[in-house]
Amino acid sequence: MIKAANLDDASGVRHMFFTRQGGVSDGIYGSLNCGPGSSDDRAAVLDNRARAMAALDQDPGRLVTVHQHHSPIAVRVYDVWDIAAAPRADAMVTSEPGLVLGILTADCAPVLFADAEAGVVGAAHAGWKGALGGVIDATVEMMIDAGAQRDGICAAVGPCIQQPSYEVGSDFRSSFLEAGSVNERFFAAGVQPGKYQFDLSGYVRYRLTECGVRSIEVSSADTYLDEDLFFSYRRATHRGEPDYGRELSAIVLEG
Numbered sequence: 001m002i003k004a005a006n007l008d009d010a011s012g013v014r015h016m017f018f019t020r021q022g023g024v025s026d027g028i029y030g031s032l033n034c035g036p037g038s039s040d041d042r043a044a045v046l047d048n049r050a051r052a053m054a055a056l057d058q059d060p061g062r063l064v065t066v067h068q069h070h071s072p073i074a075v076r077v078y079d080v081w082d083i084a085a086a087p088r089a090d091a092m093v094t095s096e097p098g099l100v101l102g103i104l105t106a107d108c109a110p111v112l113f114a115d116a117e118a119g120v121v122g123a124a125h126a127g128w129k130g131a132l133g134g135v136i137d138a139t140v141e142m143m144i145d146a147g148a149q150r151d152g153i154c155a156a157v158g159p160c161i162q163q164p165s166y167e168v169g170s171d172f173r174s175s176f177l178e179a180g181s182v183n184e185r186f187f188a189a190g191v192q193p194g195k196y197q198f199d200l201s202g203y204v205r206y207r208l209t210e211c212g213v214r215s216i217e218v219s220s221a222d223t224y225l226d227e228d229l230f231f232s233y234r235r236a237t238h239r240g241e242p243d244y245g246r247e248l249s250a251i252v253l254e255g
Helices: 042-055 128-133 135-145 170-179 181-186 200-210 233-239
Strands: 013-017 074-076 091-094 100-105 109-115 120-126 154-157 187-189 196-198 215-218 247-253
Touching: 013 109, 042 247, 074 135, 091 100, 091 135, 100 109, 100 120, 109 135, 109 200, 109 247, 120 128, 120 135, 120 200, 120 247, 128 135, 128 170, 128 200, 135 200, 154 200, 170 181, 170 196, 181 187, 181 200, 200 215
Parallel strands: 074 091, 154 215
Antiparallel strands: 013 247, 091 120, 100 247, 109 120, 109 154, 187 196
């Protein structure tokens, strides 16, 4: 389990970037797979989610996740919903104490937000597509609508795939350059001709900065390289594995 210092200092806020360790799943899902969208045994996934909530000292029935689909969509959360009825979105914001916002990742960047003084928290799933499309911006703006102050927001970017592990093609790079020439700085030359290495966490930090967030902490952990601690979509794909587990990142306002 991993914490960010800036969120840990936020009064009345609890958070955690969970690793893949400490659960009941086995095989390619071993062991704390919290993703109901995987093909893992449903009972094991629910048990894993309950174990994660126990580590946060929270009621497992108060964990809220969305049907993530790499979008810039953020939703305001007022109460829990059934997993099967979760809205299609990639970020959540709440001012309700005891509601745990959970983001699921396996290489994409989980981003947790808090304005402790205003009593507003948020969570976002920032893959390259969602980050480029504006999921960070949407989360910050929804937090402000909920009463947060822009300069009072703290954000932490959790473990994700890091630049040395994230090889992309020229079309991928072109999508970012079309959005602004400043984005060229997030690409390094790849090992193979015509390939590049993309800095996802650096790009997410940049988008947070552009949104006016002043307190930003970014994990340097690489989900692709550290198999003992993290699930990785890209690693599973390179190995030809049929599926992969998902890590949970969670934040809650204490009641």
